[in-house]
Amino acid sequence: MGSGYLWIKAFHIVFVASWFAGLFYLPRIFVNLALVPGDSHAERERLLLMARKLLRFTTLLAVPALVLGLVLWLGYGVGLGPGSGWMHVKLALVLLALAYHHACGRLLGRFERLGNRHGDRWYRVFNEVTVLLFAAIVVLVVVKPF
Ligand code: HEM
Numbered sequence: 001m002g003s004g005y006l007w008i009k010a011f012h013i014v015f016v017a018s019w020f021a022g023l024f025y026l027p028r029i030f031v032n033l034a035l036v037p038g039d040s041h042a043e044r045e046r047l048l049l050m051a052r053k054l055l056r057f058t059t060l061l062a063v064p065a066l067v068l069g070l071v072l073w074l075g076y077g078v079g080l081g082p083g084s085g086w087m088h089v090k091l092a093l094v095l096l097a098l099a100y101h102h103a104c105g106r107l108l109g110r111f112e113r114l115g116n117r118h119g120d121r122w123y124r125v126f127n128e129v130t131v132l133l134f135a136a137i138v139v140l141v142v143v144k145p146f
Helices: 003-035 041-075 085-112 120-143
Strands: none
Touching: 003 041, 003 085, 003 120, 041 085, 085 120
């Protein structure tokens, strides 16, 4: 495949790890926001500012992660053709990760409008979804089980 392929794959991994670091941490902020007492405006504003900045940064990191993945897939043809079941399932899970990212934006919007509907326990469970997604995607692409 040549070193170019390996450089692209290396940066693909760097950016997907960074993207998911944001998706791991953002729901933690939501857990804290759900626990903020109604009259603690300063604390709430501080957490909202953190969440807004983190969401913006996480969105910026998702772009090169996905573009480099598409270059590996469509540019170099890895995961194209027979025996690429792993890639199809991986892409389905990546779409789920994008939907999760989008949901984080919606949930932050609700917090900003004082319209949050969930307690901290719900956000703790919500937070675990990213761990399962990340583990499943990495196993699929490294082990290529089917
Ligand atoms: C549009 C989305 C994506 C596409 C098209 C894509 C495509 C690919 C391709 C073709 C490879 C090379 C596989 C190989 O050399 O054997 C790869 C490697 C990898 N991808 Fe993705 N990927 C995407 C998103 C992701 C995401 C979201 C994650 C993690 C959460 C991820 C994690 C990895 C890892 C860890 C590798 C290295 C595997 C290895 O070296 O064995 N990818 N990706």
